[in-house]
Amino acid sequence: xxxxxxxxxxxxxxxxxAPLRNKMKLNPGEEILLRYxxxxxxxxxxxxxxxxxxxxxxxxxxxxISLTDSLSKSRHEDEKDE
Numbered sequence: 001x002x003x004x005x006x007x008x009x010x011x012x013x014x015x016x017x018a019p020l021r022n023k024m025k026l027n028p029g030e031e032i033l034l035r036y037x038x039x040x041x042x043x044x045x046x047x048x049x050x051x052x053x054x055x056x057x058x059x060x061x062x063x064x065i066s067l068t069d070s071l072s073k074s075r076h077e078d079e080k081d082e
Contacts, residue, residue, distance in 0.1 A: 016043070 004017045016026065024045060026032065033049045035042040044052070061067065 004020045006014055006017055008014055016024075024043070026045065031046050033044045033046060035044065057067070058064075
C-alpha cells in the first residue's frame with residue numbers, strides 16, 4: 001500500500017496529489033465516487049464503480065443472459081399490452 005499526504009483546505013477542498021491522480025488516471029472535472037467505510041474514505045473513478053456494479057450483477061447472472069436484450073423484450077411486450 002502506498003500513502004500520500006494531502007492538506008484539507010478551506011471549504012472542504014482536498015487536493016489529491018499528482019502522483020495519485022496519475023495512477024488513478026483522473027482528469028480535471030472528472031466525477032469520482034467517495035465511499036465512507038469503517039472510518040476511512042475510499043476514492044473510486046466512476047468507471048471503477050460501474051465495473052464493480054457489473055461484477056455484482058454478474059454474480060446473479062450465471063447464464064450470461066443479455067440483460068439489455070431481456071429488458072428490451074420486456075418493454076416491447078409491455079407496449080403490446082397497452
